Amino acid sequence: MSQFEVPTVDISAYVVDGSPGDRAAVAQAIDQACRSVGFIQIVGHGIAPETAAGLAGAMDDFFGLPVADKKRWVRPAAENRGYTPPKSETLALSLGVQSEKRMKDFFEAFNVGSSASDYPQDHLLADHYAENTWPEVPEFQQRVDAWRDEVARVARIMITIFEDALSLAPGSLAALANHPIEVLRMNNYALPSGTHVEVDEDLIGMGEHTDYGIVTLLWADQVKGLQVLHDGTWHDVSPADGALLINLGDLTTRLTNEQWLSTLHRVKPPIVDGTIERRRSAAYFFDADAEAVVGPWDSFVSADHPRLYDDVTVDEHIRAKLAGSRAGVRNASAQRENAWVAATLT
Template sequence: MAVAQTTGGVLSVPVIDIGPFRSGGEVERDAVAAAVDGAARTVGFMQVVGHGIADRTIDAFVAAMDDFFGQDTGFKAGYRCPPGVNRGYTPPRSEALANSLGLVSAADLFEAFNVGAQARDFPGLDLPPADYPDNVWPQLRGYRDAVTDWFAEAGGVARTMTRIFGRALGLGEDYFTPVTDHSVDVLRTINYRPPPAGTRLEPEQLGMGAHTDYGIVTVLWADPVPGLQILGGDGGWHPVTPAPGALLVNLGDGLARWTNDLWISTMHRVVPPRLDGQLVRRRSAAFFHDGNVDAVISPLPTCVGPDRPARYEPVTVGEHVRAKLAGSRGGALTEGAEREVARLRGGTPG
């Protein structure tokens, strides 16, 4: 896999206005696609504005997050699901994202709550409940409505991005529709809270360990608080703070495989957030658009040639995501992540 490029020791995440793609003509759409292609080839992250999500939707969603994470431990624990079910509440120190790279690491400090696409959302397709499990909903006034609204809005941005991807790759805006029309989508709301006074942190313990995302594209809302870091080609970790009104968008391993590593699934992590040297709270919400469980990921025709042979064997989205989740949530070290590990350790196998 490729790595994010730095210039003079600086890693720059471009701000891209996708409004002209949503409402413009061919010239405007080509310009947005070219900007996304440039970011995808060099950084794998971008800051997206012009996404069209109303402030009131964001405000209601963030208030719902605060309401849930502000509840006592017993209340939240009542919505915990088994590790094999990617839904419900995750307490602090119960996951280790670096395990998804096949690496042993200290448990991460974040707490989270997951909802996602359910089998019942796609009647007639007979989708496997293990990959499309039912959601569990906290009994909090307004929570379900606010989170459902955000799920729909973030999903709309993700689908717009896949249309841009198709255009940027010379395959047409509808190219990814057949592999995303019953996508394994998950919304993970995340809370990084300062640990209680006197808590001993393990060596190199992180808010969220180093990892790449698993699917096609991630749409991230985050507080403008330090913590998120991207691994650059210089081997250093570079901080990224969201621009006002922007959503962070990054590519996942699935899209890197589809593009035969022309586009980058960027390694990132979250260090314990600090302001003026003090640990502070940080909130984020990641919408993962992973693709259909039965879709086959194999290098795209425009990304393979005599000078660039296919680097990956075909794998289904379901097989790929299950292996990654078994690492991060189930504690089983993921096999076959040699390229990701090499980037983390400073090398890049071909």
């Protein structure tokens, strides 16, 4: 079994305007982590512990409601907002992975994100910028929005670090995100009290997948479940105290012509005495503007590294991914990803 460790990087030099040398050291560490693992723990991000506690409390208050109450906030799949009941999605299909044994993913979620009303001066593609639905849970919106504001700030900092780490012109990556598709997905891996399951190797909390956009920032419990594939082996990953987990998305893979790869990951629900142990996470997806055109940048294409991807709009890319995970339509446009996943899972 290969040695595996998720690198920890202190990004405070970018948060508090550190010296050029300190910022260069951070950028170098991020570049090395993105080339070797694709998952990173960041500390020094400046998000107060009480803000994270507020998010966790809001999630507990909502997911603790009866299932019938939560289903009041189910939204059309194309809008990517509101409540997702358990066994509603198969994330592996977003990568084109298909199997006769493929089961629906065993998690529930609640999604909020950027809305068209946040950018009244722009004419946006409505499906990606749907208005949010807020459940009738005291202080839910306030606590969630407090987290969203902070994690959005950190996402923008990561974009700046990525530009430096990849030796890009300042603002070149940020230019793809004037009104980015942003989704905060709050996940709950548990069953109602007293519900038992058959322990089976095929039981999946969230199927193997890569994220869709530029970067994902993840808050999670320190409960086993999240696994990252590295050198053909699945490894458990849990955040350190106060850390956020960062991973790359498919758009970054396309932009860098696979110099940085989005990392395959999944969630296997922890089973204790025949029941699923509670585990919570909140993934913030930063996915660029819907109309932005993404393909390998010239600086990452050469005779030794030919162009691996055609240009695609972020809208087209996200639609194909969501059609797989939510509508069960195998993503036929993910040939490279499908072949890579098939090779690593055999």
